[in-house]
Amino acid sequence: MEKPPALEPLREDWERALCVVAHPDDMEFGAAAAVARWTGQGKSVGYVLVTSGEAGIDAVEPDRCRDLREAEQVESCRLVGVTDVAFLRQPDGVLEYGVPLRRLVAEQVRRFRPDVVVTGNFRETWGGRNLNQADHVAVGRAVVDAVRDAGNRWVFTDQLAEGGGDLEPWGGVGEVWAFGSPDSTHAVDTTGTLDAGVASLEAHGAYIDGLGWEDFDPREFLEGMARQAGQRLGTTFAAPFEVFPMGWGE
Numbered sequence: 731m732e733k734p735p736a737l738e739p740l741r742e743d744w745e746r747a748l749c750v751v752a753h754p755d756d757m758e759f760g761a762a763a764a765v766a767r768w769t770g771q772g773k774s775v776g777y778v779l780v781t782s783g784e785a786g787i788d789a790v791e792p793d794r795c796r797d798l799r800e801a802e803q804v805e806s807c808r809l810v811g812v813t814d815v816a817f818l819r820q821p822d823g824v825l826e827y828g829v830p831l832r833r834l835v836a837e838q839v840r841r842f843r844p845d846v847v848v849t850g851n852f853r854e855t856w857g858g859r860n861l862n863q864a865d866h867v868a869v870g871r872a873v874v875d876a877v878r879d880a881g882n883r884w885v886f887t888d889q890l891a892e893g894g895g896d897l898e899p900w901g902g903v904g905e906v907w908a909f910g911s912p913d914s915t916h917a918v919d920t921t922g923t924l925d926a927g928v929a930s931l932e933a934h935g936a937y938i939d940g941l942g943w944e945d946f947d948p949r950e951f952l953e954g955m956a957r958q959a960g961q962r963l964g965t966t967f968a969a970p971f972e973v974f975p976m977g978w979g980e
């Protein structure tokens with residue numbers, strides 16, 4: 731079998747990261763151990779959940795599910811050192827890429843003023859034949875566009891002080907990083923923080939039970955993925971990311 735290409739270490743010369751994902755559990759299936767490493771270095775990391783995953787548990791109706799999953803997400807964040815968590819409460823399962831979603835994400839970028847923005851894989855697949863999920867694709871596309879919108883003082887002007895809002899434009903995001911992408915070129919060494927990442931996924935207990943996957947073991951699952959990426963980075967464990975530079979002409 732052909733050896734997968736080596737991954738480069740992801741930059742760590744930054745202070746603030748905003749993670750914007752579609753669902754509670756998205757960060758925990760790919761990036762929570764990386765977040766634990768970053769918060770351990772004293773960096774500030776915020777989470778934005780576009781939906782509350784209320785359509786994610788077959789046996790629990792959405793109104794009850796929303797509360798349950800938001801509570802699980804807050805605990806899951808606490809376990810990796812994240813206390814700034816926003817829920818945008820958009821409809822789970824039927825998100826649409828478009829200006830309304832870009833507007834919501836741009837507002838969060840202007841509020842948090844991050845150096846980097848993290849989102850989930852929004853490529854068509856995960857690298858095999860299984861297609862990605864529609865909300866993930868919509869959110870990732872909206873995130874890269876909203877990062878540019880956030881820096882433009884003539885876009886979504888009602889959010890800005892000059893337009894009656896309480897925010898300023900923010901053009902400080904250098905890169906967007908998509909975890910779990912089949913086109914990953916970089917990775918974060920998660921050898922020292924994989925346990926925190928596992929605990930963060932285990933905090934989604936009601937969701938994991940609701941999946942009904944026979945014998946699903948969060949540790950085994952995350953270790954398997956992290957070991958593969960680690961082999962490409964030259965560490966025991968790692969989390970892979972695709973890097974999108976937010977400048978022009980790169």
Ligand SMILES: [Zn+2]
Pocket residue numbers: 752753755756863866
């Ligand atoms: Zn998801």
